[in-house]
Amino acid sequence: MGYQGHFRVWRGSDEGGGLEDFTVEVNEGEVVLDVIHRLQATQTPDLAVRWNCKAGKCGSCSAEINGKPRLLCMTRMSVFAEDETVTVTPMRTFPVIRDLVTDVSYNYKKAREIPAFKPPAGVAPGEYRMQQVDVERSQEFRKCIECFLCNNTCHVIRDHEENKESFAGPRFLMRVAELEMHPLDEADRVQEAQSQHGLGLCNITKCCTEVCPEHIKITDNALIPMKERVADRRYDPIVWLGNKLFRNKS
Amino acid sequence: MPELERHSFDVLVIGAGGAGLRAAIEAREHGMRTAVLCKSLFGKAHTVMAEGGIAAAMGNVNSNDSWQVHFRDTMRGGKFLNNWRMAELHAKEAPDRVWELETYGALFDRTKDGRISQRNFGGHEYPRLAHVGDRTGLELIRSLQQKVVSLQQDDYAETGDYESRLKVFQEFTVTDLVLDDGKVAGAFGYWRESGRFVLFEAPAVVLATGGIGKSFKVTSNSWEYTGDGHALALRAGASLINMEFVQFHPTGMVWPPSVKGILVTESVRGDGGVLRNSDGKRFMFDYIPEVFKDKYADNEAEADRWYADPGNNRRPPELLPRDEVARAINSEVKAGRGSEHGGVFLDVSTRLPAEEIMRRLPSMHHQFKELADVDITAQPMEVGPTCHYVMGGVQVDPDTGASSVPGLFAAGEVSGGMHGSNRLGGNSLSDLLVFGRRAGAGASDYVGGLSARPVCSDEAVAEAERTAVAPFSGSDAAGENPYTLHMELQQAMNDLVGIIRRAEEMDQAVKRLEELKRRAATLVVEGHRQFNPGWHLALDLRNMLVVSECVARAALLRTESRGGHTRDDFPGMDADWRRKLLVCTLTGSSVEVVEEPQLPIRSDLLALFEQSELQKYLTADELEG
Numbered sequence: 051m052g053y054q055g056h057f058r059v060w061r062g063s064d065e066g067g068g069l070e071d072f073t074v075e076v077n078e079g080e081v082v083l084d085v086i087h088r089l090q091a092t093q094t095p096d097l098a099v100r101w102n103c104k105a106g107k108c109g110s111c112s113a114e115i116n117g118k119p120r121l122l123c124m125t126r127m128s129v130f131a132e133d134e135t136v137t138v139t140p141m142r143t144f145p146v147i148r149d150l151v152t153d154v155s156y157n158y159k160k161a162r163e164i165p166a167f168k169p170p171a172g173v174a175p176g177e178y179r180m181q182q183v184d185v186e187r188s189q190e191f192r193k194c195i196e197c198f199l200c201n202n203t204c205h206v207i208r209d210h211e212e213n214k215e216s217f218a219g220p221r222f223l224m225r226v227a228e229l230e231m232h233p234l235d236e237a238d239r240v241q242e243a244q245s246q247h248g249l250g251l252c253n254i255t256k257c258c259t260e261v262c263p264e265h266i267k268i269t270d271n272a273l274i275p276m277k278e279r280v281a282d283r284r285y286d287p288i289v290w291l292g293n294k295l296f297r298n299k300s
Numbered sequence: 301m302p303e304l305e306r307h308s309f310d311v312l313v314i315g316a317g318g319a320g321l322r323a324a325i326e327a328r329e330h331g332m333r334t335a336v337l338c339k340s341l342f343g344k345a346h347t348v349m350a351e352g353g354i355a356a357a358m359g360n361v362n363s364n365d366s367w368q369v370h371f372r373d374t375m376r377g378g379k380f381l382n383n384w385r386m387a388e389l390h391a392k393e394a395p396d397r398v399w400e401l402e403t404y405g406a407l408f409d410r411t412k413d414g415r416i417s418q419r420n421f422g423g424h425e426y427p428r429l430a431h432v433g434d435r436t437g438l439e440l441i442r443s444l445q446q447k448v449v450s451l452q453q454d455d456y457a458e459t460g461d462y463e464s465r466l467k468v469f470q471e472f473t474v475t476d477l478v479l480d481d482g483k484v485a486g487a488f489g490y491w492r493e494s495g496r497f498v499l500f501e502a503p504a505v506v507l508a509t510g511g512i513g514k515s516f517k518v519t520s521n522s523w524e525y526t527g528d529g530h531a532l533a534l535r536a537g538a539s540l541i542n543m544e545f546v547q548f549h550p551t552g553m554v555w556p557p558s559v560k561g562i563l564v565t566e567s568v569r570g571d572g573g574v575l576r577n578s579d580g581k582r583f584m585f586d587y588i589p590e591v592f593k594d595k596y597a598d599n600e601a602e603a604d605r606w607y608a609d610p611g612n613n614r615r616p617p618e619l620l621p622r623d624e625v626a627r628a629i630n631s632e633v634k635a636g637r638g639s640e641h642g643g644v645f646l647d648v649s650t651r652l653p654a655e656e657i658m659r660r661l662p663s664m665h666h667q668f669k670e671l672a673d674v675d676i677t678a679q680p681m682e683v684g685p686t687c688h689y690v691m692g693g694v695q696v697d698p699d700t701g702a703s704s705v706p707g708l709f710a711a712g713e714v715s716g717g718m719h720g721s722n723r724l725g726g727n728s729l730s731d732l733l734v735f736g737r738r739a740g741a742g743a744s745d746y747v748g749g750l751s752a753r754p755v756c757s758d759e760a761v762a763e764a765e766r767t768a769v770a771p772f773s774g775s776d777a778a779g780e781n782p783y784t785l786h787m788e789l790q791q792a793m794n795d796l797v798g799i800i801r802r803a804e805e806m807d808q809a810v811k812r813l814e815e816l817k818r819r820a821a822t823l824v825v826e827g828h829r830q831f832n833p834g835w836h837l838a839l840d841l842r843n844m845l846v847v848s849e850c851v852a853r854a855a856l857l858r859t860e861s862r863g864g865h866t867r868d869d870f871p872g873m874d875a876d877w878r879r880k881l882l883v884c885t886l887t888g889s890s891v892e893v894v895e896e897p898q899l900p901i902r903s904d905l906l907a908l909f910e911q912s913e914l915q916k917y918l919t920a921d922e923l924e925g
């Protein structure tokens with residue numbers, strides 16, 4: 051059942067580093083994170099890795115496995131051949147702190163720049179009424195576990211450090227869409243999405259959608275509708291003035 | 301030695317799960333400069349794992365529900381050992397806390413008339429759990445996180461600094477509280493990444509650190525659950541109660557080995573899933589205890605009718621409180637009627653159409669598909685008990701969350717009393733919100749009433765620092781490895797103070813713990829303080845050991861079975877024991893456990909129960925008085 055697997059893991063810090071080779075035991079039913087933990091316990095006690103739930107629910111253990119952005123805890127070893135080398139590297143878009151742990155503060159910074167939910171004036175807590183069909187669109191986006199794999203993947207910032215300032219990334223553009231589609235939210239963030247959060251930089255390649263472990267249709271259901279919104283409004287601003295059709299149309 | 305990093309706040313909240321974030325929001329709204337210290341990244345706390353829902357008697361699905369009914373269910377679930385005042389506050393305030401989440405932007409599943417939908421759950425008489433599919437914990441964490449951000453945005457608008465009033469210090473571990481003449485003066489700890497030490501000066505600390513599951517081998521809890529807050533409280537001089545009560549969730553995954561213990565939500569059963577043994581028999585009908593006979597169906601036909609017509613049928617026994625179901629599974633496996641990997645079968649595939657399963661239990665479907673290669677719409681799951689929750693914790697004042705140490709507060713899983721001997725599913729998330737808010741307010745009022753701020757003395761800080769670096773200074777020759785010690789501790793707790801307990805085994809456990817404690821004094825870790833998991837574990841072990849000792853010693857003393865404490869040698873529930881709490885304190889390095897009388901239940905609350913029911917729990921003179 052068990053076998054000796056070949057791993058190549060990136061080790062280093064913000065000052066640089068490189069891939070190191072390991073031979074390590076792999077057992078039936080294990081995921082990549084189990085093997086990383088075995089390395090920690092038997093060969094490299096100071097190997098840095100971030101994790102928490104080990105069930106794909108907290109979004110802590112994001113990394114790149116054979117070049118693909120993935121969750122370490124949800125990548126089963128059985129998807130690799132026994133003689134295949136499994137290469138594990140940190141997310142590339144964010145600065146490395148150590149080994150597999152990156153500095154994801156970019157994401158927290160962007161989260162703060164999106165104006166929060168604005169509760170409806172005059173509706174007391176307990177009096178909120180919303181139909182299931184109307185909350186479902188935003189609920190899809192709220193499945194997000196904030197693994198930031200989508201932001202890590204998006205070429206707008208993956209290869210262009212300079213865009214980070216003006217681009218919130220798919221995760222937080224989706225957050226704008228989520229709030230805009232909230233049936234009771236009273237703020238308006240549409241123009242801001244374009245002017246301040248970089249919606250225009252997205253050219254709908256759908257790479258973000260492909261890596262999302264929650265299978266959220268980020269591009270089709272959040273980004274494209276937002277783009278249409280912006281375009282509509284440019285074309286005929288009157289239609290949208292003080293109007294909330296976006297969230298109410300079903 | 302580099303200069304010690306120092307910060308000063310009014311209120312420190314340790315832990316960023318549901319209770320911690322709700323406490324922090326409250327303290328900030330009371331005008332306190334507030335810091336949240338958490339071991340993981342902001343938004344990753346263990347609360348995200350909660351699946352089923354938040355119990356609150358809103359009566360949206362069944363208008364017969366009320367706080368009184370919720371209170372009754374909670375007391376029944378806890379076998380009347382609960383702190384009745386906490387159970388009362390909880391039942392009364394939970395609806396407001398849920399509605400408040402909507403003002404933070406939470407989006408719960410809806411009823412047809414647009415209100416928050418509520419689902420059935422074990423031990424709850426009516427559909428009561430507000431939920432979002434099976435990812436309610438994530439919704440709760442995210443809503444609180446986003447509320448924190450929105451408060452920070454307000455502060456930014458006003459002061460130009462997002463963090464001027466509410467700041468989160470993430471990936472940070474607190475190792476000790478600093479006291480000044482018995483009062484809280486601050487907290488000492490380290491950045492997990494750099495190992496650098498930090499002193500937080502603050503007159504009030506709210507513990508919201510969650511549970512202790514990592515002391516057990518099979519657990520649904522994440523690495524963060526090392527009993528930090530329990531241990532910090534003990535070392536600061538506070539007391540813990542009810543530590544003998546540990547909840548084993550009946551349904552954890554049992555296979556593959558690397559995911560053993562991960563939770564399978566109770567909603568699977570709430571939504572129609574049934575438990576079967578290897579003979580294909582729905583065995584729960586054989587395990588309905590006397591006290592529940594009038595509420596649970598004794599045949600399949602009636603149980604199945606209940607889903608559509610709960611008014612005229614009794615509930616399926618799969619929905620008995622968690623302790624009952626866990627014990628039943630344990631017995632089936634012991635009797636040789638278990639599944640291949642030592643569990644039983646939980647089947648929803650023959651009970652609901654595939655698309656309905658996908659709609660109601662999407663994350664369970666995902667979890668089994670990805671981790672076990674099982675399609676729950678076509679196959680049964682294999683499940684078995686897993687250490688899930690500790691009912692015991694810091695003894696607090698119900699209204700304010702204050703412990704016996706001035707300036708020290710606790711809320712959520714780290715506090716004790718609310719759930720008595722056994723917690724109902726869904727009562728955890730509501731507990732976090734109700735008592736998180738109360739502890740945040742309690743801490744704020746306490747700080748507001750202080751005439752002078754306690755001071756962190758240099759000696760106390762130096763002492764905390766010495767303790768934290770101790771594992772580096774052991775002599776290598778005899779030194780113990782933290783990973784080995786941890787494994788031995790988990791094995792001992794699992795085998796000797798687990799789901800079924802006996803005096804001899806617990807005696808053995810206490811001895812084993814003494815030995816582990818001795819060996820822990822010679823723990824040695826290699827390397828330096830920069831991200832060093834071995835060192836982190838060595839410091840966490842100090843907490844796990846003292847908390848485990850509380851569990852074992854209290855369990856040995858309580859010679860009855862009740863809720864999350866089942867004894868082979870004392871299988872019955874004893875009304876005299878209901879009136880007693882076991883209180884743990886720490887003197888030097890020894891845990892002491894003493895009996896304390898439980899406060900009698902207030903008469904108007906007692907009047908909510910039928911006399912015939914009270915007879916099952918209360919002593920004769922209590923019933924007369």
Ligand code: SF4
Nearest residue numbers: 204252254255256258
């Ligand atoms: S669809 Fe847009 S946001 Fe997503 S990866 Fe492509 S460019 Fe980036």
Ligand code: SF4
Nearest residue numbers: 194195197198200262
């Ligand atoms: S949208 Fe998907 S990929 Fe992006 S952060 Fe959320 S869960 Fe991760």
Ligand code: FES
Nearest residue numbers: 102103104109123
């Ligand atoms: S550890 Fe939580 S998603 Fe992997």
